[in-house]
Amino acid sequence: MSAAPPVALTIAGSDPSGGAGIQADLKTFSALGAYGTAVLTALTAQSTQGVTGVHVVPPDFVREQLETLVEDVAVDVVKIGMLAGAETVEAVTAFLAARAGEVPVVLDPVMVSTAGSRLLDEDAVQAILTMLPHVSVVTPNLAEAGVLTASEPATDLAGMREQAAAIRALGAPRVLVKGGHLAGSEVSDLWLDGDGEQVLSTERVDTRHTHGTGCTLSSAITALQPQRRHWLEATRDAKAWLTGALRAGEQLRVGQGPGPVHHFHEVW
Template sequence: MALTVAGSDPSGGAGIQADLKTFSALGVYGTAVLTALTAQNTRGVTGVHPVPGAFVGEQVRTLLDDVTVHAAKTGMLGTADVVRAVAAALAGRAAGPLVVDPVMVATSGDRLVDDDAIAAVRTELLPVAELVTPNVPEAAALLDTAPASSVDELAAQAEALLELGPGAVLAKGGHLGGAESVDVLATADGVVVTRRPRVDTTATHGTGCTLSSAIAALVARGVGGPGRWEPVVEQARDFLQRALQAGESLGIGSGHGPVHHFAGTWPA
């Protein structure tokens, strides 16, 4: 069983909707705590309506008082108030390893959080995370530095983020361009670079949500083991690769359509 703490996406490609689809596709029962409503489609975000932090915390506490969760992930938290509430609600409660996807910018380029929220993620959430999964601009924001422009720079930033307290960092290099999509996994044992052929597609909505929720689902199923992130990351990247390759077959929207979470399961 896995838990997602994230915002809602009415178009179904990202956020809570993408997380629950991913959990289901990977054979894991999904639970969810809502942090925000968004007005968005495949072309962009037009509005964000945060859930008050106190009520987000109440959702987490009430759920975990009754339901056993084997892994948890966070997505868009939106405000510093919500970040602090989530960190406090998870403290001292058994919810399995915590995967933090520090959602700050939508695929469309729309910014989803303010500077106070970024600071709260840095100081409150990263120290309790088992794995954090920033993309290039998110890693730069968390470190208050310029975005990486090469794999070597991204690896250096992943190691710098490791010093902020998480157990491991998966820095996603999709923004770097090139023929391959390159991610960097940094742990106490060193840095591992993982590569996949870049998929030429417009169906990229929800890629970060899908990858982080796939990691949480696989952890909940017992893949890897304590501190063994490489096999989990590789399997999650394989899942995302299939979802990207099949995304355009869904024909959703006129902008960045969603990846296909049930590729290979639904009839062609």
Template sequence: MSDNSFKTPNVLTIAGSDSGGGAGIQADLKTFSALGVYGASVITALTAQNTKTVAGIYPVTPDFVTLQLETVFSDIDIAVVKTGMLGSADMVEAVVAFLSGVDTLKLVVDPVMISKSGNALLSPDAVAVLIDKLMPLTYVITPNLPEAAALLGEDEPDSVAGMREMALRLHALGVQNVLLKGGHLNGGYSPDILFDGTRLTEFPSTRIVTENTHGTGCTLASAVTAYLAQGLPIAEAVGKAKEYITAAIKAADQLNVGAGHGPVNHFHNIW
């Protein structure tokens, strides 16, 4: 007789669609599937993109995003919510308005601002709303160095010591945990720094030489979301997520997707 006592956790991603399949909603859902959680999705924008460029962005209306949220939550028990590309101040406001009414919300925020090809994915006026209204609801925020610098209105750090100081300043904006990603540091070392309000934890990493890094930020945040939904504490969730994304990047060249920045291999542990 089978044991049905364990229920697969349900998680939700609120983000944009990547027609090339490497980032956004598509990367999130692939990561959730690879790590054993069920993924629902609320789409904030459609993009026409491939591995080389974002040719166009077609935003979904905030009202329709709210309708998607209401419909999902009315039927599905969501353990953890992850946000990615939100795009505009009105969109951030709509997401905040709904999520602020969700009991026991555990929210992972990937503050998507710039695509791998350099296209702006968050309007300047939306940054202030994200800081003032979304970050106080946030369990963990996962910015890279350019995003963190934009949130704080300062230059990017050029050292691990600078990253540690930046993580503390980000935490002071009102989030519970900060995961600051060091992939933009110069040199062969690219650690991530977690600050939980008390302790700074460094997750070391040697840079992997590959052009296929599209969707790394989405994938890492989604992996953290999956492991949190499975009940892991934040430091353990981040550690396992870091292991997953590192292996996905190492296996990225096994894929043959496009002529630009290809995706990581989300299913390296399955295929």
């Protein structure tokens, strides 16, 4: 009898277009051999062209979803995405604190969509900072790393290195600063943990099909972490898989804006 797949939980918002948020997380978990569970924090009115509205799930109900789920289901790894408001951030932080160290946690600090829509209230940023010591790794893009460190987004590797160190100093044991918005023939992300830094580079795929890229990478790391020897190996493999998903995105023909990546490019 083969071993059961790991159970991954995503705590995030919904994307009706299916390219980001909960939908992207569950697709990624399935594509990479993890059983997906989900707790919703927000509903969005969203397409590939942007977000027109956000309806936040009451924080008490987010808490109820979490507690009901884990009373029954043994979760092996957690991914946290869009949390929308400070009270929701605080509710999820309290959930993590009560289970300190029980399961690995990936935090994708979703603040601004690729299309430029604000997805996190201003008052929630400070609450996110209090969450950092309770997660295993945080995966900000350049804009999010700037918000977390109260500085301008990095424009080069040196700036990414400085901000990764600042985020670690805030309590996050591992940081992946994503450099996808920098120019160049490669996409270089900066990994920093207690053993030092690694620059993780992959080829840049020339495509407009990038909707949900950040959600997908963090959920890929989440799905692979229980299946790999260490975090860095899971992250490298997640990046390689995402490159394939980006390359195959044009096959989907979804939406009139930046389309989604192809989560099932290795399956279909």
